[in-house]
Amino acid sequence: MAPNVSCLLLAVLFSAGCKVITSSDQMCAEKEANKVYNCEYLGLREIPDTLPNTTEVLEFSFNFLPTIQNTTFSRLINLTFLDLTRCQINWLHEDTFQSHHQLSTIVLTGNPLIFMAETSLNGPKSLKHLFLTQTGISDLEFIPVHNLENLESLHLGSNHITSIKLPTNFPTQNLKILDFQNNAIHYLTRKDIDSLKPATNLSLNLNGNDIKGIESGAFHSKIFQNLNFGGTFDVSVILKGLQNSTIQSLWLGTFEDYEDQDISSAMLQGLCEMSVESINLQKHHFSDFSSTTFQCFTQLQELDLTATHLKALPSGIKGMNSLKKLVLNVNNFDQLCQINAASFPSLTHLYIKGNMKKLDLGAGCLERLENLQKLDLSHNDIEASDCCNLQLKNLPHLQCLNLSYNEPLGLQSQAFKESPQLEVLDLAFTHLHVNVPQSPFQNLHLLQVLNLSHCLLDTSNQRLLAGLPDLRHLNLRGNRFQDGSIPKTNLLQTVGSLEILILASCDLLSIDQQAFHSLEKIHLVDLSHNNLTGDSIAALSHLKGIYLNLAANNIHIVSPYVLPILSQQSTINLSHNPLDCTCSNIRFLTWFKENIHKLEGLEETVCANPPPLKGVKLSDVKLSCGITAVGIFFLIVFLFLLIILFTFLVKYLLRWKYQHF
Ligand SMILES: *[C@@H]1O[C@H](CO)[C@@H](O)[C@H](O)[C@H]1NC(C)=O
Ligand SMILES: *[C@@H]1O[C@H](CO)[C@@H](O)[C@H](O)[C@H]1NC(C)=O
Ligand SMILES: *[C@@H]1O[C@H](CO)[C@@H](O)[C@H](O)[C@H]1NC(C)=O
Ligand SMILES: *[C@@H]1O[C@H](CO)[C@@H](O)[C@H](O)[C@H]1NC(C)=O
Ligand SMILES: *[C@@H]1O[C@H](CO)[C@@H](O)[C@H](O)[C@H]1NC(C)=O
Ligand SMILES: *[C@@H]1O[C@H](CO)[C@@H](O)[C@H](O)[C@H]1NC(C)=O
């Protein structure tokens, strides 16, 4: 009888003590205490009193502030960043920011500005970034120029501006970015470009303006970092206009729904009369694509021909010895040899991703690219039963190879022998068939990053990762382990140099306590999105100071014996677990409060049990598991019964003893 009584007693004790204390939500979200606040989409008509005077970064988009006065922000004198996107601002009055000496970024995007007072930007002496995108501006005289000496970027996209000519007193000396995209600028004169002086090394964005003409000599001896003339109907107009200029990077691409002229070799002649390092011609059609097309490309270091409907690059291209980076994404090659790689002997970076057809790697198509360091072949439906030594022959300096998102690849041992310098190998989302017991990655002495996520690997192959002495970052996301368990001896034993290990979404149910014992340098373990219970934490007992992600697992109770293991880590994510908030988990709940600074994702770290606390944040739960009045009553009754039972027992024993004398 006694055990039954005590069960009842315990049940009463445990259910009696649950009390919830939830703090009321603040209006603006605090991103960093006393400094960073987000008040977006709150329909506010003023700066709320709850914001501290010390606020430095304020995101205040999508509220309602039709007029801004000198009093509006006067309290927040330490602002450095202010985002007022779409607050229906019409008026900016005098001295709006007069005490805001630290303010360096003001975002006024999407406000129908009618008036900006001459002194409205007077205070922020260090203003660096001003966003006036979509504000209805048609005339640059509208912008108050006082105090803009330190301005580095001015964003004027999607307005009604017809000329880029800056007012004569406009301070341009520190200007780096001038963004005029999607305005109504059709003509550039010599005076326009002269007005940008003394800014040098400027990035000028004229994307989506359909430039129809440039005055001859307008760009003579001008130097630009970036020039963007995207979406121009006739690129030859631009190239002629840029004569004698020096441009780091020239963007001449177009867009899907644009009607523009196909590019002929003659239209590219202007390129011979200027100095450009990098050019982008994405999405154009070529009318006479041949080796002559490349005639004025010989000084280029970077060429981007993304989605230019290419089936092959012509043979007989000459003089492309400067080209370092070639981008051929989203074209229509059948076979890798069709790019005629030998024409670009100095290439260090080659990108062929998202090919529109299934790409056949052929044999040795890139073997002349001895200097190649980075090769991206992702999203190409590449299929090979025995990859990759024949296909990627002679790439001795290759450091980064991306074969992610392809069709099944068969790998033999030492499958990347031709690229012994590999540092990064990405095979994510490509099914791998490893048909040999040895490691396909053997002898990649410099490999640091290996992405094997969603590769349908045979993880029971303990030699799979052998021969990778420098591997630091291993991603095994989405691969499965036999019986959902990582055993004591496993494929991680050969990679003791790991620092980052991703084992998310591996359907794991358990991890052996010794499974990670060879990993001593690790500082990040991601075990999120599995079915692990709290006991799996024991596998981390020898690790200290790591970032541990245990989000979205099956953790109900965290036993007291693993709490010291959690305590010695630096950051822990326990969000999205079915956590138990009853007194049977009180040790953990107390630990949680004491270690709250180590936990991230607190908003999503909520109770699943008991039902009245379901969905309540763990940080807000206050549980008192002491003995209540009812508990004391039952305890006394229980003790009383116990004493009676004991006396009866003693009496009975004594009687029995006497009877047997
Ligand atoms: C503004 O910042 C300065 C320097 O960090 C500090 O001394 C001052 O107290 C701050 N003022 C307010 C109102 O937060
Ligand atoms: C704001 O401007 C008004 C009128 O110009 C002036 O009287 C007032 O002192 C200013 N307020 C602050 C906080 O500067
Ligand atoms: C914040 O600044 C305002 C105006 O400068 C001042 O009246 C107020 O007392 C300050 N609040 C705090 C908490 O310091
Ligand atoms: C030009 O600007 C770019 C970045 O905008 C910078 O990396 C480069 O060093 C600058 N060049 C000169 C000559 O100032
Ligand atoms: C380009 O420079 C050359 C040589 O300095 C000069 O003769 C020519 O007129 C210039 N072209 C333009 C359009 O300024
Ligand atoms: C490889 O390509 C994929 C898809 O294009 C991309 O998401 C991934 O970041 C690339 N990997 C590396 C290491 O750059």
Ligand SMILES: *[C@@H]1O[C@H](CO)[C@@H](O)[C@H](O)[C@H]1NC(C)=O
């Ligand atoms: C594979 O992992 C590397 C390293 O984290 C990462 O840069 C790359 O983007 C990942 N690849 C894909 C396809 O996500």
Ligand SMILES: *[C@@H]1O[C@H](CO)[C@@H](O)[C@H](O)[C@H]1NC(C)=O
């Ligand atoms: C993992 O947990 C989820 C949700 O709790 C469940 O649907 C799934 O069947 C579990 N998987 C295994 C392998 O037990």
Ligand SMILES: *[C@@H]1O[C@H](CO)[C@@H](O)[C@H](O)[C@H]1NC(C)=O
């Ligand atoms: C916690 O982990 C989950 C799953 O990986 C992730 O979605 C979430 O962003 C993480 N929380 C934080 C604050 O980083």
